[in-house]
Amino acid sequence: MEYAIEMKGITKTFPGVVANDNVDLQVAPQEVHALLGENGAGKSTLMSILFGAYNADSGTIKIDGKEVNIKDPNVATELGIGMVHQHFRLVHNYTVTENIVLGMEPRNKFGLLNIGAAEKRVAELSQQYGLQVDPKALIENITVGAQQRVEILKTLYRNANMIIFDEPTAVLTPQEIDELMEIIRRLKDEGKTVVLITHKLKEILAVADRCTVLRRGKYIGTVDVDSATEQSLAEMMVGRAVQFEIEKPPAKIGETALSIQNLSVADHLGHMKVKNLSIDVHKGEIVGIAGVDGNGQSELLYGLCGLLPVAEGQVLLDGKDITHTSIRHRVEAGLGHIPDDRQRHGLVSNFTISENCVLKDYYKAPYSNRYG
Known part of the structure; x- marks a missing residue:
């Protein structure tokens, strides 16, 4: 069988961490393929390699049966691969439309940016997929959920044939999750291949055809979702039996x-x-x-x-x-x-963990003295 996406023996290491350890992934054309694992299992790293954000230390990638070298996201886009990132790739002082068309700006016959045509196209896509965003709104003025929908629109605007969704429901309400599941089904019906990165079992059972499980950077197995249950998927994900119901005593309410x-x-x-x-x-x-x-x-x-x-x-x-x-x-x-957008409001990404932890206490002993 010729797969839409075939990754063989993918290994990727970071200092002190093996994120992917000889991982295989085979995604059939026009299927919704879930990639399941706990936080830190290597799901996002594997898909970042497929999208060209990272380069694998070893292993091969085939797209539609042909071996490719995806050295950066531009190559991935040319191959018809799009990715909806978990941590948004947005310019906060740009409008929704400017973010979506960035790098693919429509121009008129004089070579000038045709922002009106772009806004019209974004509005059409937003209406078609029920994503409900204002094409003229500034990113810094819209909610986290709306920013997630902009990321989805960026991929749809580029007409990708293979779309990776990296934890797309993390900031969505239950109603919005249902709408997203319908969008994914619609994409499949239109001939798209979808990879859904998640650790939410209900989403997998609701929309996926097959599911590949990673644990601590290693490939565990691939199963047909029709024959899987929440219990079986959870056991594959964590490597032990999982208890879904926990008895809790009544809360002791104080003043x-x-x-x-x-x-x-x-x-x-x-x-x-x-x-x-x-x-x-x-x-x-x-x-x-x-x-x-x-x-x-x-x-x-x-x-x-x-x-x-x-x-x-x-x-x-x-x-x-x-x-x-x-x-x-x-x-x-x-x-x-604890802010909803930890990347933007919760952390200083170029600080160490220790430096982030003391941000609110830096002026106190033992981190500071009367000389500063």
Whole structure:
């Protein structure tokens, strides 16, 4: 059988880590092929090699039966390979359309950039696949979920025949995940070959034809999804029996830890996204905030953490008013924040792990003294 994608004996090492250890992958034409594994199993590294972002230390790649040397993403694009990245490759001060057409800008007969034609095409694709993005919006002003949809549109705009989705549902709501699954089915119906990188078993059972499992950088096996179950896939992924149901005792709810009273917060453009919201969170309690992206969840967190000013209302932490205090004061009072976009807001990527860990305490002993 001639495969659309065939990777043989792929090995890739980084300092102190073997990310891929003699891995094989065979993807049939016009199939949805899931690539399953825990975080750090080597899934994204393998697909980054296929897309030309990394070069393998050893191994071969064949596309439609022909051996190829994918030295960079431009070669992958020419071969009809597209990738929707887990960590977005977007220019934040460009518009949605400018990001999508970057490197493939349409031009008029005078050689000038025809941004109007590009915006029209992006709007058509957005409408066709139900991706709902504003072609003229700046990336820095749209939600993480919308940025993910822009990444999908970048691939669709280039008419790739083989599309890699790297953890595409990580930032999507359940409704958006269902819509994405329908998009993937539609791509298959149109003759596209899809590779879906995920560790979510339900997604694999819902949309994939076959599934290849990686564990700690090694190839474990490939199975037909029709004959697989969540239990069997989970056991292949982790190498042991997995218990899906865990008995938990009732939560022991304590006194109020965080009190949000009649809170209103505007976004960076001045639009009021949180309006007169009141919530009490008690010690020993987990409170979920549900909603489609863009309905005020980010602004609520930013208002609580001091990243956006509070227009009205009050925030009490352990009974003390922190509504208008500094971010440092809130951190010292015990308030933490794990951002939705850890690459953009949570980490300094060229710092070490140790340096990132002490960012909020760098001015304290033993990291600092009176001389700095």
